[in-house]
Amino acid sequence: MAFAGLVLDRSAVEAGAAEFVLGFIDDYGLNPLLVRVLTTAESRALLPALGHGNPREPMDPGLFIPAVDLCPVVPGRSHLREAPGLDNARLFRLTRSCQKKLRSRYPELGSRSLLHRSKNAEQAWQFVRAVMPEEEASLRELIELRQQAFVTPFPVLRRLSGGYEERAKVEVVDFHGLPAVCKTFRPGQEDFLRRELAALTELRGRMQEVPEVLAHGDNWLVMPLYQDSGRFRRRNRFGLLPLAVSRELIQVLERLYEAGYAHLDMQAKNVIFDERQGVKILDFEFVYRYSSPPGSFAESYDIVGWPPAAARELVAHGIVPQASYATRLQPLTGLDFRSLRHDPEWKQHLKRALYVPTGMVPRLARGWLIGTLKPALRQLRRESTRLGSRMRGGVAPG
Incomplete structure (x- = not known):
């Protein structure tokens, strides 16, 4: 604390x-x-x-x-x-x-x-x-x-969330003699628990990719501990997922759309692969249940982001991240959505090869430049302020 x-x-x-x-x-x-x-x-x-x-x-x-x-x-x-x-x-x-x-x-x-x-x-x-x-x-x-x-209701074996506990902490616990994952929501964040629990409960019987809820309380829920093989985390030297894994990631999102939901926080860390249990989707805190689903998967909120007409409703539900395929997943796949879905494989490989110099390198260079210049500018601003103060106080610089 x-x-x-x-x-x-x-x-x-x-x-x-x-x-x-x-x-x-x-x-x-x-x-x-x-x-x-x-x-x-x-x-x-x-x-x-x-x-x-x-x-x-x-x-x-x-x-x-x-x-x-x-x-x-x-x-x-x-x-x-x-x-x-x-x-x-x-x-x-x-x-x-x-x-x-x-x-x-x-x-x-x-x-x-x-x-x-x-x-x-x-x-x-x-x-x-x-x-x-x-x-x-x-x-x-x-x-x-x-x-x-905010006390975890079961003995804690180890921490998983590691610094990303804006809404909840995630820990491996001893659940009646077996290791399991406990997600404990901090005070004031119970709406995220209710949203996640409702989606998991409804989707569990319809999608094998949805984890089972073993138990839950006022501010916590317990799920099985899956052994992540790292399939959705392994990337090539340019940070891209293998092409087959990229397709699998999109297929998971499509099944979620067909079940009437948008995840709204999809990224590689929120999908794991267990050798025994298969693919599992994690973190349903921002999940959104469509009242009237878009006409196609390509128009779903996970692909195009929020349409303006839905923004007010989403914010009213406490759903605030604005993400789309282009911002969250294209940097991992190296392909725009249409290319990933429809291009022949040879063309996909070619576009992924071109994505590195045309898409990734400029972004990395821009990030490096910003990261290098900002500290220097802050230091210059501090020195300028200090010099101005000394001169106004009648102290000669130097």
Whole structure:
């Protein structure tokens, strides 16, 4: 468990960004415990604990959000270089990603820092004592209740989810003497459990690719432990799945469409192959049951993505990822959907060979360039700010 304090600038609060930020925090895997709109006096009291000392863009704290991460991610070296003392890498990623979204959604707020985070639990409690010391005891009780609600109901043998626990943790457990997989959903994410459980229950008798549910509770479900042979994970040196496996992946999606569902989160890691049990589809958290299926598999949501007419309904169901064959699966198959379905095999091999220099290499080069330039630009911005501060203070540079 990791306790955190997040502070939103008053300008963002006044622009109406508070609800968006709260939803973003929840989607990233943290549980907001309460929300405090800060008075002017509380804002001033918080500034020393924040340690926000950029004179060019002074922060005006407007909203304080204490939150808890029940599955924190251990920071790596790169995180600690940029944020010494950090105790949760998820918090680092959250604030950086949220800043980008805020600047995109509210360009009128400029490029200033709008969301500040605590480095660790110790600093988060300093935030609490600065603005709401009377709430410390109740917050500690609330954290304890959250932890108790997230306890795995069976003895844990090992962890499987490894840092991707925005909605649930996945573990191998001792289920009445046999190893099985237990998926425990964190507080507030029970809708994802209900959606997954309903789909698994209905589809189990119609599709052998759907796992069996051995048991379930208010916030957990248990499924068999399958032995993944790695068929859907083995790729060639260019990152492409074998052609036969690519076809098999699409056939699985087509059978799901024929059963009246869209998976909406299909990727190679969500399909496994057990030598005894065959192909199994995993992670039905975002599954969508069609009220009126599209006319063909080629028009299904898993292939074309959401049509605009369905977006409101999907969001209302809490289904938020926008994925399609082109964004999720084409980078694995090296072929567009039509080519994978209809081209002769010789032509498919030719197109896959051409996909590497025409599709993959430019994307990798773009990723390398962005990854190289961004840290340099951030360092340049910090140096520029430091130099400007020294010059305004009457200190000669150098």
